[in-house]
Amino acid sequence: MIVLKAFISGLLATLIFHQGLFAVFYLVGMVPSAPFNLTPVPPLGVPSVLSLAFFGGLWGMVLWLLLGRFSRIIFWPGNVIVGAIGPTAVAMLLVFPIKGWEVSAQTWTGGLMLNGFWPGCRAVPGNDGRKGDQKGLKPEIF
Numbered sequence: 001m002i003v004l005k006a007f008i009s010g011l012l013a014t015l016i017f018h019q020g021l022f023a024v025f026y027l028v029g030m031v032p033s034a035p036f037n038l039t040p041v042p043p044l045g046v047p048s049v050l051s052l053a054f055f056g057g058l059w060g061m062v063l064w065l066l067l068g069r070f071s072r073i074i075f076w077p078g079n080v081i082v083g084a085i086g087p088t089a090v091a092m093l094l095v096f097p098i099k100g101w102e103v104s105a106q107t108w109t110g111g112l113m114l115n116g117f118w119p120g121c122r123a124v125p126g127n128d129g130r131k132g133d134q135k136g137l138k139p140e141i142f
Contacts, residue, residue, distance in 0.1 A: 003061050010060015014053045018118040056118065059087050084116030
């Protein structure tokens, strides 16, 4: 059940925080394309933003499985660091080349900023990511 919660949390954090920060980047002219892109992506033809949210959910599960057992002191910075580096490295080293997109210092920097932002926010529904633990040693989503 906790892995499902991690998926939902990652999915929602992608839609709210990742795309929210992307909207700010778009409004100030840092990125050329608008957030919440509804263009269908192959092979299933789902809107791009929903595909992104699905993969955000998968990353939420990965982050929980890697970092969920750590204390609060390590849990939050670990989510931001691993959440920034993991998805950005996969995007820049695998996804961008497959799609024929340019990889540059700017795309790496933007990716690290966007992907470092949402993991720190993914457990917001649970306020600080914990529930019912008096000593604060076990993080939990919701």
